[in-house]
Amino acid sequence: MWKDLFVQRKYATLKVTKKNDFIKDENVSTDNIDVDMFTKCPSCGEILINMDLDKNLKVCLKCNHHFRIGSKERIDITFDKDSIEYFDTNMKSLNPLGFPGYSEKLKSLSKSLGINEAVVTGRGKIEGIDVCFGVMEPNFIMGSMGSVVGEKLSRMFERAIEMKLPVIVFCASGGARMQEGMLSLSQMAKVSAAVKKHSNKGLLYISVITDPTTGGVTASFASLGDIIIAEPKATIGFAGRRVIEQTIKQKLPLEFQTSEFMLEHGFIDMIADRNKMKETLHNILKIHMGVKGNE
Amino acid sequence: MNDVDIKIKEIDEKIKKIKDFMNSSGIDLSGEIESLNQKKNELIKSLNPKSPWEIVQIARQKSRPNYEDYINGIIDSFIEFHGDRSFRDDAAIVGGIGFIDKFPVTFISHAKGKNIEENVKRNFGSPHPEGYRKALRLMKQAEKFKRPVVCFIDTSGAYCGVGAEERGQGEAIARNLLEMSDLKTPIISVVIGEGGSGGALALGVADRVFMLENAIYSVISPEGCASILLKDSGRANEAANYLKLTSRDLLELKVIDGIIKEPSGGAHNDAELTAKNVKSVLIDALNELTKMDVNDLVEKRYDKIRSIGVFLE
Numbered sequence: 001m002w003k004d005l006f007v008q009r010k011y012a013t014l015k016v017t018k019k020n021d022f023i024k025d026e027n028v029s030t031d032n033i034d035v036d037m038f039t040k041c042p043s044c045g046e047i048l049i050n051m052d053l054d055k056n057l058k059v060c061l062k063c064n065h066h067f068r069i070g071s072k073e074r075i076d077i078t079f080d081k082d083s084i085e086y087f088d089t090n091m092k093s094l095n096p097l098g099f100p101g102y103s104e105k106l107k108s109l110s111k112s113l114g115i116n117e118a119v120v121t122g123r124g125k126i127e128g129i130d131v132c133f134g135v136m137e138p139n140f141i142m143g144s145m146g147s148v149v150g151e152k153l154s155r156m157f158e159r160a161i162e163m164k165l166p167v168i169v170f171c172a173s174g175g176a177r178m179q180e181g182m183l184s185l186s187q188m189a190k191v192s193a194a195v196k197k198h199s200n201k202g203l204l205y206i207s208v209i210t211d212p213t214t215g216g217v218t219a220s221f222a223s224l225g226d227i228i229i230a231e232p233k234a235t236i237g238f239a240g241r242r243v244i245e246q247t248i249k250q251k252l253p254l255e256f257q258t259s260e261f262m263l264e265h266g267f268i269d270m271i272a273d274r275n276k277m278k279e280t281l282h283n284i285l286k287i288h289m290g291v292k293g294n295e
Numbered sequence: 296m297n298d299v300d301i302k303i304k305e306i307d308e309k310i311k312k313i314k315d316f317m318n319s320s321g322i323d324l325s326g327e328i329e330s331l332n333q334k335k336n337e338l339i340k341s342l343n344p345k346s347p348w349e350i351v352q353i354a355r356q357k358s359r360p361n362y363e364d365y366i367n368g369i370i371d372s373f374i375e376f377h378g379d380r381s382f383r384d385d386a387a388i389v390g391g392i393g394f395i396d397k398f399p400v401t402f403i404s405h406a407k408g409k410n411i412e413e414n415v416k417r418n419f420g421s422p423h424p425e426g427y428r429k430a431l432r433l434m435k436q437a438e439k440f441k442r443p444v445v446c447f448i449d450t451s452g453a454y455c456g457v458g459a460e461e462r463g464q465g466e467a468i469a470r471n472l473l474e475m476s477d478l479k480t481p482i483i484s485v486v487i488g489e490g491g492s493g494g495a496l497a498l499g500v501a502d503r504v505f506m507l508e509n510a511i512y513s514v515i516s517p518e519g520c521a522s523i524l525l526k527d528s529g530r531a532n533e534a535a536n537y538l539k540l541t542s543r544d545l546l547e548l549k550v551i552d553g554i555i556k557e558p559s560g561g562a563h564n565d566a567e568l569t570a571k572n573v574k575s576v577l578i579d580a581l582n583e584l585t586k587m588d589v590n591d592l593v594e595k596r597y598d599k600i601r602s603i604g605v606f607l608e
Contacts, residue, residue: 088608092606092607092608093607094607096548098307098537100537151604151606154601176492176514177514178515178520178523178524178538179524180514180605181539182512182538182545183603184514185492186604188468188496189475189476189500190603190604192469192472192476193476193477194601196473196474196476197477216492219464219469219472219493220468220472223470224469224473236465237460238455238460238468239453239464243455244456244460247456252457256460257460265463266463
């Protein structure tokens with residue numbers, strides 16, 4: 001019995017750094033592994049091969065966690081290839097309040113992300129059906145809405161009125177952009193007014209809410225779609241979770257302010273997985289055009 | 296530009312140079328910057344007798360006139376109406392009908408209390424979604440009966456709580472913005488105290504937006520801004536400078552249409568006189584707006600909202 005305890009077992013030692021502690025195979029040396037090949041799912045911890053993850057539209061193959069994606073990827077997976085015409089690509093933010101650090105932030109972000117602002121607008125096709133669109137960029141100052149985001153979206157709605165086209169907006173935003181003060185807050189009214197004008201013409205507006213959509217964007221165009229669709233488990237809310245917890249001095253349950261919570265409380269029409277989104281949008285558009293089946 | 300403006304600009308340039316030097320050399324000169332900033336603030340003060348932070352304090356004065364003072368001072372035969380017809384009556388918003396001079400109006404206001412009992416009842420003027428839905432119901436009623444709508448804004452913000460989220464705070468505010476943008480009757484909004492973010496804007500989409508001289512209107516509270524961007528809520532004073540939340544700043548940025556004068560020291564020094572000043576501005580605006588064709592009115596309102604923003608193309 002005691003003897004067993006002292007039996008020398010054979011162990012393989014692994015050189016595992018904290019960043020890539022996913023290497024389990026003892027025959028693989030960690031030195032030659034390209035860390036950029038793998039991503040750890042923040043929800044279930046599964047180690048995913050990036051190629052597989054990309055093929056699955058950045059959705060975890062194990063737990064269906066929807067990773068945040070940028071505007072470029074969103075456009076690629078939603079609209080028909082080569083169908084896109086972009087609007088107002090040269091519009092840029094200024095620093096109208098002289099807010100410290102803002103100009104520098106704008107400059108470095110447009111350089112690193114290759115886009116000028118937190119929304120990309122344009123016109124494109126979904127399975128051959130023409131729509132105008134806005135896709136927010138969650139990586140650009142948290143997708144926050146300043147003058148440019150408000151102006152680009154409003155112009156896009158106005159162009160959709162001229163062209164008599166439906167609008168689809170993919171929302172992802174932390175809300176109004178603090179660095180532009182009241183000018184940012186006013187954009188909520190501006191875009192909402194444009195939504196109303198578009199709506200008055202009998203045109204369809206679909207709002208697609210993705211993670212995260214909060215604050216001034218929830219309190220304006222994100223909540224104003226004729227049809228509102230959300231990706232699974234996206235954070236959707238008005239006030240920030242921490243702010244509420246501080247106000248009520250209680251911890252909030254995990255499911256608070258998620259897509260599922262919003263569906264239950266009647267504020268969105270449906271939840272659609274990313275790999276079904278294009279099909280869902282296409283089906284809705286077809287019914288609105290009175291096109292049945294594959295005509 | 297006057298002399299002081301030029302001096303401020305020079306200081307800004309100096310600060311920028313020092314910052315560039317700091318970045319390239321790695322030498323810490325933040326003390327220098329701080330003293331320059333101090334100089335700058337003093338210059339700003341000499342231009343504007345009160346600093347933004349001082350104005351924030353006046354706007355939040357407990358004794359500052361509230362909805363009740365204005366109803367008493369401005370509106371004849373006021374009758375209050377209650378409820379959103381869906382969930383409950385939210386006492387953080389007061390609404391009803393009455394006369395301003397010869398004009399029958401629908402009056403809607405955030406309602407801050409003046410003592411703790413009233414503030415508990417009125418949730419310190421922070422509405423839940425049903426408050427905004429009550430406001431919208433009364434606005435739609437005003438549209439039906441062709442009454443102008445007068446909204447008074449006085450809230451630190453829409454309430455942040457579980458019930459508010461469950462009942463769709465975001466949706467309620469959004470719906471007001473959308474409906475107010477083409478409500479077929481004149482809308483006038485006046486920021487009387489604090490205009491806190493989306494919860495204020497939900498009563499602020501209007502043909503004319505006025506601010507009392509010492510009122511504030513901001514995308515976020517100075518404390519909130521300081522804690523997020525400056526990582527220190529104690530620097531609210533500084534954040535108040537950056538946010539451009541005073542009536543003068545917002546007139547310059549074309550967010551508002553006019554400033555209503557307050558008695559010296561602030562509205563709390565003479566509520567009656569303040570109400571009188573507000574009333575005369577409202578009567579002028581009502582005279583002008585009620586004469587307009589309603590379709591023109593709505594179109595002009597759209598153009599006005601549409602034109603706010605600063606960008607480069």
